[in-house]
Amino acid sequence: MTKDELTFQTEVRQFIAEYLSPELVRAGKNMTSVFADYDCALQWHKILDAKGWAAPAWPAEFGGTDWTQNQHQIFQRELKLGNAPALMALGIQMLGPILIKYGTEQQKQEYLPRIRSGEDIWCQGYSEPGAGSDLASLATRAERDGDHYVVNGSKIWTSFAHRANKIFCLVRTSTEGRPQAGISFLLADMDTPGISLSEIIGLDGTVEQCQVFFSDARIPVANLLGEENQGWSVAKYLLEFERGGHNYSIDHQKLLAKARAIAGRQYAHNGVCYLDDAAFSDHLAALEIDAIALEFTEQRIKASDAPGSLTSVAKLAGTELSQKISALASDALGAHNAPLQRDALEVNYTDEVIGPDNAITTFAEYINMRAATIYGGSAEIQRNIIARAVLGLR
Amino acid sequence: MESSSAGNFNDEQQMLADSVAKYLTETYDFETRRAVANGDLLTPQPQWQQFADMGWLTLPFDERDGGFNGGPKELAIVFEAFGEHLVLEPYLETVVLAGTTIANGEEALKKRYLDGIMAGDIHAAFGHGEAEHSAERYYVATSAVQSADGWRLNGAKSVVANGPLADVVVVSARISGDVRSPQGIGLFAVERGAAGFTARDYVTVDGRRASEIILDQVDVGAEALISSARETLDQTLDLGCFAVCAEAVGAMQALLSATVEYCQQRRQFGQPIGSFQALQHRMVDMYIALELARSLLGATTDALANNSRHSERLISALKYRVDQSARAISYGALQLHGGIAMTDELNVGHYFKRLALIEKQFGSAQFHLQRFKQQPII
Numbered sequence: 001m002t003k004d005e006l007t008f009q010t011e012v013r014q015f016i017a018e019y020l021s022p023e024l025v026r027a028g029k030n031m032t033s034v035f036a037d038y039d040c041a042l043q044w045h046k047i048l049d050a051k052g053w054a055a056p057a058w059p060a061e062f063g064g065t066d067w068t069q070n071q072h073q074i075f076q077r078e079l080k081l082g083n084a085p086a087l088m089a090l091g092i093q094m095l096g097p098i099l100i101k102y103g104t105e106q107q108k109q110e111y112l113p114r115i116r117s118g119e120d121i122w123c124q125g126y127s128e129p130g131a132g133s134d135l136a137s138l139a140t141r142a143e144r145d146g147d148h149y150v151v152n153g154s155k156i157w158t159s160f161a162h163r164a165n166k167i168f169c170l171v172r173t174s175t176e177g178r179p180q181a182g183i184s185f186l187l188a189d190m191d192t193p194g195i196s197l198s199e200i201i202g203l204d205g206t207v208e209q210c211q212v213f214f215s216d217a218r219i220p221v222a223n224l225l226g227e228e229n230q231g232w233s234v235a236k237y238l239l240e241f242e243r244g245g246h247n248y249s250i251d252h253q254k255l256l257a258k259a260r261a262i263a264g265r266q267y268a269h270n271g272v273c274y275l276d277d278a279a280f281s282d283h284l285a286a287l288e289i290d291a292i293a294l295e296f297t298e299q300r301i302k303a304s305d306a307p308g309s310l311t312s313v314a315k316l317a318g319t320e321l322s323q324k325i326s327a328l329a330s331d332a333l334g335a336h337n338a339p340l341q342r343d344a345l346e347v348n349y350t351d352e353v354i355g356p357d358n359a360i361t362t363f364a365e366y367i368n369m370r371a372a373t374i375y376g377g378s379a380e381i382q383r384n385i386i387a388r389a390v391l392g393l394r
Numbered sequence: 395m396e397s398s399s400a401g402n403f404n405d406e407q408q409m410l411a412d413s414v415a416k417y418l419t420e421t422y423d424f425e426t427r428r429a430v431a432n433g434d435l436l437t438p439q440p441q442w443q444q445f446a447d448m449g450w451l452t453l454p455f456d457e458r459d460g461g462f463n464g465g466p467k468e469l470a471i472v473f474e475a476f477g478e479h480l481v482l483e484p485y486l487e488t489v490v491l492a493g494t495t496i497a498n499g500e501e502a503l504k505k506r507y508l509d510g511i512m513a514g515d516i517h518a519a520f521g522h523g524e525a526e527h528s529a530e531r532y533y534v535a536t537s538a539v540q541s542a543d544g545w546r547l548n549g550a551k552s553v554v555a556n557g558p559l560a561d562v563v564v565v566s567a568r569i570s571g572d573v574r575s576p577q578g579i580g581l582f583a584v585e586r587g588a589a590g591f592t593a594r595d596y597v598t599v600d601g602r603r604a605s606e607i608i609l610d611q612v613d614v615g616a617e618a619l620i621s622s623a624r625e626t627l628d629q630t631l632d633l634g635c636f637a638v639c640a641e642a643v644g645a646m647q648a649l650l651s652a653t654v655e656y657c658q659q660r661r662q663f664g665q666p667i668g669s670f671q672a673l674q675h676r677m678v679d680m681y682i683a684l685e686l687a688r689s690l691l692g693a694t695t696d697a698l699a700n701n702s703r704h705s706e707r708l709i710s711a712l713k714y715r716v717d718q719s720a721r722a723i724s725y726g727a728l729q730l731h732g733g734i735a736m737t738d739e740l741n742v743g744h745y746f747k748r749l750a751l752i753e754k755q756f757g758s759a760q761f762h763l764q765r766f767k768q769q770p771i772i
């Protein structure tokens with residue numbers, strides 16, 4: 001780290017020490033998926049915004065920062081390892097960059113400040129019951145009627161739709177030509193008449209995804225982002241952020257620390273704790289090696305103007321590694337995976353937990369991590385992309 | 395992709411297999427199971443009495459005690475079917491673990507509990523694991539000290555499955571030796587109502603029930619000591635281990651079938667996703683993982699039935715293999731189902747959760763690897 005970077009790190013640490021309350025830390029620690037407690041996430045979002053740090057990756061003219069890549073990396077690492085709750089990121093990390101690239105002046109002015117301040121919470125309506133991996137086959141129809149589109153259809157697996165007041169979605173505006181050619185990118189208010197949702201209970205027993213229904217929902221044509229029938233290019237630009245924008249290596253550090261903490265306390269057999277068991281610790285070491293390899297892969301992506309294929313490599317290797325580490329943590333936790341302790345994940349829970357403190361998150365985290373190779377382009381789709389685009393196999 | 399693991403059945407075994415399969419197929423669908431999972435923590439599952447009426451609860455007990463005299467093959471038949479239907483009822487705890495242990499006890503003790511267990515009136519549990527030592531087979535810090543007219547027990551047991559319903563809990567307590575000594579561990583029948591017995595009851599991530607149990611100066615009579623032989627503890631834990639492995643094989647079979655069926659029916663890119671070679675190969679690997687586990691289950695069943703000196707080694711081999719296979723199959727099933735796998739509504743994730751907990755029961759992978767290595771080579 002350079003001297004400037006050290007100064008910056010100190011500044012971030014001081015900020016965290018001052019503003020990240022014990023309750024917010026609890027919300028960060030108790031995360032079992034990419035989402036934290038809603039109220040805490042929002043509270044932290046506002047604190048960051050007041051400092052000008054809610055959307056640091058945006059250009060400074062839109063309220064971002066002019067940090068270097070290393071500063072971004074330091075910032076993210078300090079927040080994550082300091083157990084800050086994750087922000088609801090779809091607006092900041094995904095919609096923001098495309099608004100900046102494709103949005104009209106009016107759209108930028110209308111939406112960007114509200115994303116940055118946390119006033120608007122966005123969800124992403126791409127997938128449909130019939131269109132998952134084959135996203136281009138999506139069938140939600142948007143028909144032009146004067147200044148509005150009349151939208152009919154349904155979106156599924158929409159994360160945090162029940163907490164969002166806005167949705168960005170892909171809709172079909174034409175059935176001519178290639179399926180990709182008739183897709184448009186629309187922004188909508190969740191309280192638009194004709195938009196409704198049903199919550200989906202996840203495997204861990206909580207609600208994070210929803211199905212969103214459009215029934216003659218009238219959405220102003222002014223809410224089109226990019227040109228009509230150009231939605232596919234807009235979305236592809238966005239997918240780059242979904243796949244490459246994430247620092248998996250920081251996740252790995254946190255997951256490894258947790259696995260180690262559990263393995264140092266729980267016994268594998270006859271007086272030998274997991275950390276001291278040869279087979280277990282070899283396995284852990286092998287995963288640490290992969291984590292280092294991935295960290296440097298991410299650095300190469302950041303240093304490159306055209307990361308292209310490495311982005312898919314990072315997403316694939318990064319998610320699969322997260323899954324392996326969380327499985328190892330769950331292994332070491334042994335019998336203490338069993339108690340269902342959803343209450344204990346609430347930030348204001350005060351009773352004693354069953355088993356070690358980290359027992360409350362480990363199993364849910366392990367389960368939820370299985371989704372990381374499904375969303376944002378499944379592992380199989382990523383492999384297809386690498387095979388075709390990188391290795392030239394067809 | 396059928397052929398049961400237990401190999402050839404005689405007529406009686408075939409009847410048992412048919413009756414269990416028929417009952418579960420007809421009455422234990424996923425919604426029924428969901429209702430069982432959501433049932434009141436302290437109320438026995440409504441199906442339990444039917445299990446008793448069909449005679450299932452007498453299965454492993456001696457004819458002289460009024461049992462069916464079933465062996466490992468019968469147990470495997472029942473547990474495979476339980477796994478396939480994700481049965482939640484505490485058969486493992488009440489009948490296999492507590493029941494067969496109590497069957498080693500004095501007549502008075504058997505009279506008090508065994509008839510009731512077989513009739514479905516008495517519920518039981520087995521409390522052995524302690525805090526961070528649950529994977530250590532012989533770690534017992536809970537103490538048993540001889541008193542004027544019996545024993546006084548002190549200690550704590552964690553994640554005691556079926557604890558909330560159990561009228562009687564068979565707990566391990568140390569009579570002599572170091573906390574990790576395989577010798578000197580007694581198995582005691584303790585009633586939940588006993589003075590000094592407290593339990594924190596909860597549901598588990600796989601829809602079952604368990605308790606954290608504290609024994610604070612609990613006095614039991616002399617007859618409460620069932621056995622202090624290392625063999626009794628080993629046999630009980632190995633039988634439980636064997637039973638959950640059979641259950642896992644049933645669950646893995648169900649997961650593989652569900653996945654193959656789903657991939658034939660789900661279409662993306664204008665074709666069934668099962669037509670993609672990447673997915674075909676993954677399902678083939680799942681199938682291989684299943685069959686390897688099934689083969690070891692069959693071998694272990696035979697070894698146990700013949701009282702072979704290789705049974706211990708085989709049980710560890712089986713458990714280790716089942717853990718590996720369960721992982722390969724449940725990860726594959728989730729991945730190939732895509733987003734829908736991650737919902738509470740679909741049964742696939744529930745199989746995953748059950749298998750994940752089976753992996754963590756009856757000793758860690760490391761324990762079984764160690765024991766396998768230490769046993770004589772066949």
Ligand SMILES: Cc1cc2nc3c(=O)[nH]c(=O)nc-3n(C[C@H](O)[C@H](O)[C@H](O)COP(=O)(O)OP(=O)(O)OC[C@H]3O[C@@H](n4cnc5c(N)ncnc54)[C@H](O)[C@@H]3O)c2cc1C
Nearest residue numbers: 124126127132133157159371375376378380729730732733
């Ligand atoms: C936790 C979670 C959160 C999500 N959040 C959102 C969200 O906020 N917004 C949103 O729009 N969507 C979201 N999704 C949906 C996600 O993007 C889809 O689940 C994903 O695109 C896969 O689609 P699918 O579920 O329909 O599976 P399918 O496409 O049906 O895939 C099933 C299986 O087939 C495989 N497969 C498909 N095609 C091929 C092929 N050509 N070659 C080889 N294998 C193939 C897949 O890899 C997968 O293993 C979320 C999903 C999850 C699990």
